[in-house]
Amino acid sequence: MNPKNNTLKSLDTFIEQQYGKEGTPNRDKFEKGFETFRLGALLQQARLKKGLTQEQLAERCGTNKGYISKVENDIKDIRISSLLKIVEEGLGGKIELKIKLSK
Numbered sequence: 001m002n003p004k005n006n007t008l009k010s011l012d013t014f015i016e017q018q019y020g021k022e023g024t025p026n027r028d029k030f031e032k033g034f035e036t037f038r039l040g041a042l043l044q045q046a047r048l049k050k051g052l053t054q055e056q057l058a059e060r061c062g063t064n065k066g067y068i069s070k071v072e073n074d075i076k077d078i079r080i081s082s083l084l085k086i087v088e089e090g091l092g093g094k095i096e097l098k099i100k101l102s103k
Contacts, residue, residue: 023102037074039083044072046091061090 009017019030047057047068054068062085070076071086078086087093 036077039078040072040074043068043086046087046093047072050091052091057086057090061085 015027015030020027022031047054050057052060053065054072055065058065058068063082067076068086071078084095087095
């Protein structure tokens with residue numbers, strides 16, 4: 001049996017220590033960056049679940065493999081219209097949006 005490691009922190013505690021409390025400029029910058037990273041990861045995960053290569057997805061939605069790669073790897077900003085096309089035409093899915101207002 002291993003002794004309990006008292007130096008472990010929750011992810012929320014770690015983020016707060018590294019980037020500050022919610023609503024602070026540094027934390028807001030972190031949160032915004034995380035959301036764009038998350039979008040690319042979600043697209044990649046959906047593509048893989050459908051068993052598609054980046055090239056196949058690009059063909060389905062009328063773009064190129066390089067664009068899909070850049071979006072998945074958070075190198076390229078994506079317009080809502082392009083995102084809709086990738087998800088609806090390329091992946092056969094739907095997008096659910098949520099707006100979260102600050103306190």
